[in-house]
Amino acid sequence: MSLSFHSRLSDNLGTLLEHAEDYDVMIKVGKLKTENKHFRAHSVILRARSEYFRAALSNKWAKKEGSKYVFEKPNIRPIVFEVILRYIYSGNIVLDKLSGKDIVELLVAADELIFEELIYPLQDYLLKNKLVWIQENILYVLNTVIGLSACNQLRFHCISIVCPDPVKFFESREFIELDEATLISLLNRDDLCMEEGKIWDLVLRWGLINTPNLKNLDIVNWGTKEFNALEKTLQRCIPLIRFGQLSIEEFNTKVKPYIRILPSNLRSRVVQHLLSKRQSETIVTIPTTPERAIDSIIITHQQAALIACWIDRKQVTESTSLSEMFPIPYYFRLLFRGSRDGYFAKTFHTQCDGQGATIVVVRVSKSDELIGGYNPIGWSSPRDVEWRGTRDSFIFSLGDGKELSKAKISRIKEDYVNDAIQLHDRLGPSFGFYELKIVDDAARAETSYASGGLKYEHTIRDKWNYFRVDDYEVFQVLKK
Numbered sequence: 371m372s373l374s375f376h377s378r379l380s381d382n383l384g385t386l387l388e389h390a391e392d393y394d395v396m397i398k399v400g401k402l403k404t405e406n407k408h409f410r411a412h413s414v415i416l417r418a419r420s421e422y423f424r425a426a427l428s429n430k431w432a433k434k435e436g437s438k439y440v441f442e443k444p445n446i447r448p449i450v451f452e453v454i455l456r457y458i459y460s461g462n463i464v465l466d467k468l469s470g471k472d473i474v475e476l477l478v479a480a481d482e483l484i485f486e487e488l489i490y491p492l493q494d495y496l497l498k499n500k501l502v503w504i505q506e507n508i509l510y511v512l513n514t515v516i517g518l519s520a521c522n523q524l525r526f527h528c529i530s531i532v533c534p535d536p537v538k539f540f541e542s543r544e545f546i547e548l549d550e551a552t553l554i555s556l557l558n559r560d561d562l563c564m565e566e567g568k569i570w571d572l573v574l575r576w577g578l579i580n581t582p583n584l585k586n587l588d589i590v591n592w593g594t595k596e597f598n599a600l601e602k603t604l605q606r607c608i609p610l611i612r613f614g615q616l617s618i619e620e621f622n623t624k625v626k627p628y629i630r631i632l633p634s635n636l637r638s639r640v641v642q643h644l645l646s647k648r649q650s651e652t653i654v655t656i657p658t659t660p661e662r663a664i665d666s667i668i669i670t671h672q673q674a675a676l677i678a679c680w681i682d683r684k685q686v687t688e689s690t691s692l693s694e695m696f697p698i699p700y701y702f703r704l705l706f707r708g709s710r711d712g713y714f715a716k717t718f719h720t721q722c723d724g725q726g727a728t729i730v731v732v733r734v735s736k737s738d739e740l741i742g743g744y745n746p747i748g749w750s751s752p753r754d755v756e757w758r759g760t761r762d763s764f765i766f767s768l769g770d771g772k773e774l775s776k777a778k779i780s781r782i783k784e785d786y787v788n789d790a791i792q793l794h795d796r797l798g799p800s801f802g803f804y805e806l807k808i809v810d811d812a813a814r815a816e817t818s819y820a821s822g823g824l825k826y827e828h829t830i831r832d833k834w835n836y837f838r839v840d841d842y843e844v845f846q847v848l849k850k
Contacts, residue, residue, distance in 0.1 A: 387459045388413065394438055395427070399443035399451045409448075413439055419458045422483045444684065446482075450475045454483060465495055470503035474514050481518050493523040502525035508532065509544040516552045530667055532556065536564050543571070546579045557610035560664075560671035566615035570624055577604040589627055601631040608632060610611040615697075626833055632712065637811045666700045667709075667730045668740060668843055673768055673777075676704055677729055680764060680779050681744060681847065688775050702729060702845040709814060709841045716809040718798045718844065719751040727847040730799040732818075733809065734763045735838040738770035740828055741820055744847075759788035759816060765806045765820070777832065780805075788824035802826050810840035 378403055393410035400406030416423035425431060426441060433440050443451060465473060473496055480488040497502065504511055515521040532539045553576060556562055578587055581603040584596060629637055664674045670782045675695040679686045696756050706721045722728060731742040741763040747758055761782065769776035770822045784789040792800035798808030802825035807816045821828045
């Protein structure tokens with residue numbers, strides 16, 4: 371039998387911080403005269419609790435004044451460092467009185483001081499208690515966490531806010547203060563829902579404002595010096611612009627005046643194409659680069675392209691290249707997302723009824739399964755169960771989402787075309803007879819179902835059982 375008195379131990383060690391007469395470490399924190407503070411600590415506790423301080427207080431790195439170690443951290447504010455120090459001594463952190471900015475800085479400090487165990491709980495607290503503040507300070511948060519590899523949860527949340535509706539963010543005054551690393555991260559996204567011509571305009575604006583000593587913004591009066599300066603500022607961003615999505619008119623009016631800032635290899639490919647194929651509707655400088663179109667947190671743009679091929683009944687095999695699947699001939703407009711809108715059937719019908727052809731994508735809880743279906747005739751909400759007919763509907767599985775080759779499609783059987791789509795005001799999207807059925811409040815319990823092989827050709831799940839929905843999305847399918 372063992373007895374634990376961790377709480378008492380924590381309290382006792384905490385008193386050492388309050389009464390540190392026998393301290394042997396002086397830590398100078400903060401860089402402003404109005405915001406700096408000296409903290410007393412004990413090297414034995416710092417070494418025992420912190421890998422960072424174990425190295426910092428080693429004979430190789432430590433600085434001493436008399437018998438005391440002296441350590442400086444000008445990049446951390448006192449209010450933040452005090453939280454870290456109390457955690458070192460007591461194992462406790464109190465967040466209630468800290469602002470959103472304090473907690474973000476605490477995240478940065480925890481990352482720098484190698485307190486990895488704090489990273490996830492701090493992100494979780496921010497996302498549960500500071501959502502409004504994050505929304506209002508999205509630029510600051512993104513700029514801060516973009517370089518912190520451990521902050522995936524917070525970074526993903528910020529990007530999921532920006533990418534679906536980037537216009538407000540990109541056209542804000544604060545956009546020019548965006549760090550280059552943050553801008554590059556956004557340009558790399560397939561789900562950045564903005565026309566490429568507009569993206570070019572905004573990246574160019576960012577470059578013009580962030581190029582040192584570029585006082586004259588009138589390009590007519592530019593010489594080699596100005597073009598070289600702008601090229602240097604945007605050298606990591608320009609290769610991420612998807613020039614293949616621009617029309618010739620857009621390229622001529624927007625990009626051509628700045629052609630000298632493009633890398634020489636890209637410039638020559640663009641010019642060569644313009645000279646040889648002026649009659650084509652678009653220029654294609656990087657054919658395998660996907661266009662940006664779909665606002666999804668479940669499927670990728672490549673998976674959306676595969677679904678589009680299925681809609682058009684195109685044969686897709688393991689030898690089919692990505693370039694053959696692009697450009698996507700449809701816009702996928704997000705109508706409904708369970709994690710955003712709630713999982714009730716009533717909400718689904720309010721937002722999706724009467725919208726024409728739709729794609730449903732589902733992430734199954736407790737697994738990596740991605741499944742879904744295509745309804746070409748639209749949804750409605752009768753009080754009694756009804757089935758509607760179509761030969762073009764299908765259900766599908768994307769497997770674990772990592773390999774397109776594992777995807778499979780199941781079309782409605784010819785004998786059951788009249789039973790392709792199931793409609794009811796108390797059901798979410800449903801196909802056939804239990805082939806794919808999303809129930810009301812689908813995230814609450816394992817009550818949704820997917821099989822196949824009854825009225826659709828094949829089963830889309832290895833398991834014929836009920837499941838709980840982790841999240842699901844519905845997209846309106848619009849022909850370009």
